[in-house]
Amino acid sequence: MPGSRLSDEDRQRIAAGLAEGLGYAEIGRRLRRPASTVMREVTRNGGPDDYRAAQAHNATRERARRHKPARPAPPIPDSGYGRDPEQVRQITESFTELLVQQGVPRMEARVLACLHITDSGALTAAELVERLRVSPASISHAVGFLERQGMLRRELVPGGRRERYIIDDEVWLRALQANLQMNKALAATSQRAAEILGAATPAGARFESSAELLLLTSEALGQAMEQWRQTLAARNATG
Template sequence: MSSRPQSQRDPATDDAVLHFVEKFALLLTDAGMPRMPARVFSLLLTVDQAGLTAAGVAEALNISPAAVSGAVKYLMQVSMVQRGRRPGERRDHYFIGDDAWYQTLGDRDKMFQTLCDTLDEGVQAVGPDTVRGRRLAETRDFFSFLAVEMSRLVERWLQQREAES
């Protein structure tokens, strides 16, 4: 542990912060996120907008560069982490934008539509008047409902956030 005063410590190396990171990562893992992306995401929540390099993430979490690479790839695919560079630097920095949560949920529209389209194909393939067809149609209708409601929730969140600022 560093002997620097608490206010000057790097958040990524502070014991209390690392305890939070691991605790929050466990909750995300219990909710279905893979373990390593959950740890990296939790860590990135605790750092400033400049983010961390892959080496910084690896050092803070005591994990291999390969583990960081896989976790960051997953997090970028689901729009939870962004990559950028500081002017004049060659190394990428990973960070979480201010809109990470609603952006991630808002980006699900395309996924829900693809699911609905594919489920509709399944309904036609097995027959809409069969038990299997009704089950697939019910699943399609549920995802269609989720798509509409997610859009509404994101819109309500943006309105609330705007009203509070």
């Protein structure tokens, strides 16, 4: 089941898929798991050539046995809104796991989720350390990654020398803009490959088809982003 831990049967099916020469995406589809989950499982247990289901299962049990239970995170302040702390905790964990499944490193996903769940959308490094119960170095590394991705920004706390990290309504807009630029670059390269290989050849036709899909999705994504910008502008004008 998606979201649950891999079972011994899951690992046997992964091993069988690798023996068939299947890619991570196809194995994940058969297991109803993200390809990233399959990739992590195989990578930390010998790689595609040396993966063994029984050894992977035993190694996972040994890691779980050695793992020390994490200290419970302090409750997230509800800013006087009367929220159920347990429900807030559960949605925070669910949002974090979704980010991880989308390829965001776990610590960076935890930081991003923590900022999202905070009403102010802004926390200092010290506050993130306290809430996530991790080292300042971990927060610094995660913040640097997220800032490079355009998913947060930093500013000085008014009247002080400390920095705080902020997300806003355009955090996902910036992430989509990066995806749009990548799609356009892939489309252009695919078109060039089709020309070089020959559109009438199987390889050239594959590149040409990819370029058509990428251009189509880029156009739709660009229109959706522009519509969202107009929505935000109207909202801010009336706010």
